[in-house]
Amino acid sequence: MSRPGRDFDPRRWDESDVRARPSKKGSRPRTKDRPTHGEAVVGRVVTVDRGRYTVHIGDEDGTRDITAMRAKELRRNPVVTGDLVGVVGDLSGREGSLARIVRIEDRSTVLRRSADDSDAYERVVVANVDILVIMVAAANPEPRTGFIDRALVAAYDAGIEPILCITKTDLRDPADLLSHYRHLDLEVLTSGAAEPARTGDAESAKMDGTDGPDGDADLDAGLLATLRTRLEGHISVLVGPSGVGKSTLLNALAGTRRATGHVNAVTGRGRHTSSSALAIPLPDSSGTDGTDGTDGSWLVDTPGIRSFGLGLVDRDRVVEAFEDLAPALADCPRGCLHAAGEPGCALDAWVAAGHAGASGPERLASLRRLLDGRSDAAAGER
Ligand SMILES: Nc1nc2c(ncn2[C@@H]2O[C@H](COP(=O)(O)OP(=O)(O)OP(=O)(O)O)[C@@H](O)[C@H]2O)c(=O)[nH]1
């Protein structure tokens, strides 16, 4: 087996590929009594718990999870779930073994949030993911467009592709919810639909609208199959409010790996109890563990994340994430805060002219709710 770190799926990388330019840290002076960083095996951080990192590696001896700590020289460099790191030392993964992280590869993406909108302190949720699955239920719990809109802004800001996944469509037809996004080209997966649809495509968003029981049932098999195919070969992160079916989905997708795998390596218990993000390897379509060290498909669970504070995202970037409204930005006066009643803000005229369709006024209201909560919301501050 070739060394992990050399066989990445090229689709995931661009010119800023971590392999294409040598890591700055890789050229640090070497000392005799340590393994050189050039010998580091590259692995993926699957979770972080109180300064201990679980790293998934693969080499001649197979794939496994090891526990590692950061080398002293990386003290100031945060390591997060999803990171690709170089590890040295005891890579056996045996009980009590501890390896050392000596290098953090450049990140292709960083999904970040602030605690709330008035806070600009960055919390990195996860690194290197390329898909954000925003999971909501059609009912029970009621879907909140505010949550979806925030997540869309975070995805847009991070350059991560969002997918809106709607569960529990057996309880309610999600047509009303989807109408909110009709003027976005947003990929939507719903239970009851055989294929991914896009909100821009009204026909395919139609549901079969059966009236289901008023309680909880199992995750829809069609949705599961669609997601399995859609997420293959990707590193995805799953966010959603409590009760929409995230655990149900993760268990179904990950199969036995979740129960028997590295979850226990972190906590020593049967469940992942830390609130930090946890990357779960997904089996490929042949049913085998698709992760060859760093490669393969991963789905990152984010148990601690209930919302996305947008304190870090520039106001104009927030507007840009509302693709149906963003063209109006060109006509806003310089320094426009896009707040309600702001003189000359072009958003009102844009929506009034019908450019954003029937859902335009609601979308603008949602955008302004996001902008209002920010610390820079006061006029004049930017
Ligand atoms: N009716 C219906 N129920 C579903 C569907 N998908 C999941 N459920 C049920 O919804 C309930 C909540 O699912 P969970 O997987 O625990 O939800 P969660 O998002 O992980 O919630 P937290 O663990 O609190 O974050 C479970 O009883 C599932 O069986 C669906 O498509 N339709």
Ligand SMILES: [Zn+2]
């Ligand atoms: Zn404006």
